[in-house]
Amino acid sequence: MIDKETLWDGLKNSFRANLSPVTFNTWVETAKPLSYQPPHLQLQVPSQLHKDYWERTLTPKLVEFAFSDFQAELEPTYVIEGEKPAVTRTTVTEEKPTTTSAKVNHSSSLNDKYTFDTFVIGKGNQMANAAAMAVSEEPGTLYNPLFLYGGVGLGKTHLMHAIGHAMIARNPDTNVMYVTSEEFTNDMVSSIRDKTQEEFRQKYRYVDLLLVDDIQFFADKEGTQEEFFHTFEQLYNNSKQIVLTSDRLPNEIPKLQDRLVSRFKWGLSVDITAPDLETRIAILRNKAEREQIEIPDDALEIIASQVNSNVRELEGALARVQAYSQLQNIGIDDGMVHNALKSLNLENKPALSIELIQQKVAAYFDVNVIDLKGKKRMKEIVVPRQIAMYLARELTNSSLPKIGKAFGGKDHTTVLHSCDKIAESVSTDAKLSETIQQLKIEIQR
Numbered sequence: 001m002i003d004k005e006t007l008w009d010g011l012k013n014s015f016r017a018n019l020s021p022v023t024f025n026t027w028v029e030t031a032k033p034l035s036y037q038p039p040h041l042q043l044q045v046p047s048q049l050h051k052d053y054w055e056r057t058l059t060p061k062l063v064e065f066a067f068s069d070f071q072a073e074l075e076p077t078y079v080i081e082g083e084k085p086a087v088t089r090t091t092v093t094e095e096k097p098t099t100t101s102a103k104v105n106h107s108s109s110l111n112d113k114y115t116f117d118t119f120v121i122g123k124g125n126q127m128a129n130a131a132a133m134a135v136s137e138e139p140g141t142l143y144n145p146l147f148l149y150g151g152v153g154l155g156k157t158h159l160m161h162a163i164g165h166a167m168i169a170r171n172p173d174t175n176v177m178y179v180t181s182e183e184f185t186n187d188m189v190s191s192i193r194d195k196t197q198e199e200f201r202q203k204y205r206y207v208d209l210l211l212v213d214d215i216q217f218f219a220d221k222e223g224t225q226e227e228f229f230h231t232f233e234q235l236y237n238n239s240k241q242i243v244l245t246s247d248r249l250p251n252e253i254p255k256l257q258d259r260l261v262s263r264f265k266w267g268l269s270v271d272i273t274a275p276d277l278e279t280r281i282a283i284l285r286n287k288a289e290r291e292q293i294e295i296p297d298d299a300l301e302i303i304a305s306q307v308n309s310n311v312r313e314l315e316g317a318l319a320r321v322q323a324y325s326q327l328q329n330i331g332i333d334d335g336m337v338h339n340a341l342k343s344l345n346l347e348n349k350p351a352l353s354i355e356l357i358q359q360k361v362a363a364y365f366d367v368n369v370i371d372l373k374g375k376k377r378m379k380e381i382v383v384p385r386q387i388a389m390y391l392a393r394e395l396t397n398s399s400l401p402k403i404g405k406a407f408g409g410k411d412h413t414t415v416l417h418s419c420d421k422i423a424e425s426v427s428t429d430a431k432l433s434e435t436i437q438q439l440k441i442e443i444q445r
């Protein structure tokens, strides 16, 4: 009898020869054989999403390869790997009638660089990537809407565009519409002003794929929410795919109508978290190769270990190193990378901690750190506490629960409320805005 590793290696080779590299990396490379007792092969997969995909799409191939490569009759089962990130899901399978779409292709609004091919998969984004791929393969039926959420610069927009590209690649007639939530709002406001509401509705309600980025900016916008609700209803009822991104979960978006919150949860919500070191190096390597930047592995590692906030900044640091090399007309090596990044003030700078922020804010307002973490409700304490939470969110990569914990075990909704409150006041209160600026300088000194 062959052992599970030999069997799996052989099967993987067949999948590799049969699938595109992206598909292979997403679904097959992430699976591991747990046991093989003929005919039972148990595979471990990273998430429910992967399990669904294996059961739905890859099992027939797996059985076929086992038979042709090993003359084995296989009965595979799938086990989800240990801890799963929070995922809510409802599979929508009901067939809905479709209507004819206006044949306008809005794909020009997609960034050519944001494809699945150029997206590097790591722990923090593998679920989101898998969900996006699944949606692009079976739009409108599987996970509708797909709701991607997480911090800035972590690849939400990239994945959204990748879905659009993949759908167009499969069917060039696909009508894709990508907008930020602000563009949607502005478009709606102009349509009311110009009395072109009908055109507006045609534009958004007759597409095959609607991508709306940064939906958290719908907060407080009653009119936009009303219009979007009807857009959503029509697309959803016609089994057209909707993909939304946000920096937070639907129920954490302030003043978002309940009916929208509940609809946003109908499909699948997946979060993206910051990439670990290994993924950051892979992202840099990938980018360097694509842009033909000659850079040794050591140098990539230095950049990746110093820039750990988000992918946008990581790309910025690489661009800086490249510019530095071109300007000085020198090749990229360790020493040169250190110099290039020095001016970014990253080097030897300890990661900002919540504790440091608490200390600086307490000193600034002349209050006790203990009170910042405590429960006192007087204004002199509450405002500095909210500011400290806001700065912790802005300046560190900490999650809301982590910040809550650092403030004496507060609930993450309390943290979110504080951050929102300060963010809102900053835009109207010049004095507060100045205080925040001063504090930021003080903290990052």
Ligand SMILES: Nc1ncnc2c1ncn2[C@@H]1O[C@H](COP(=O)(O)OP(=O)(O)OP(=O)(O)O)[C@@H](O)[C@H]1O
Pocket: 114, 118, 119, 120, 121, 122, 125, 151, 152, 153, 154, 155, 156, 157, 158, 159, 214, 247, 283, 311, 312, 315
């Ligand atoms: N896993 C990845 N592989 C390759 N590039 C990535 C990856 N994640 C992010 N990027 C790149 O990082 C940059 C920022 O990503 P993107 O704009 O998609 O972030 P975002 O999560 O939408 O952020 P925001 O909330 O600010 O809009 C883009 O250039 C994107 O291509």
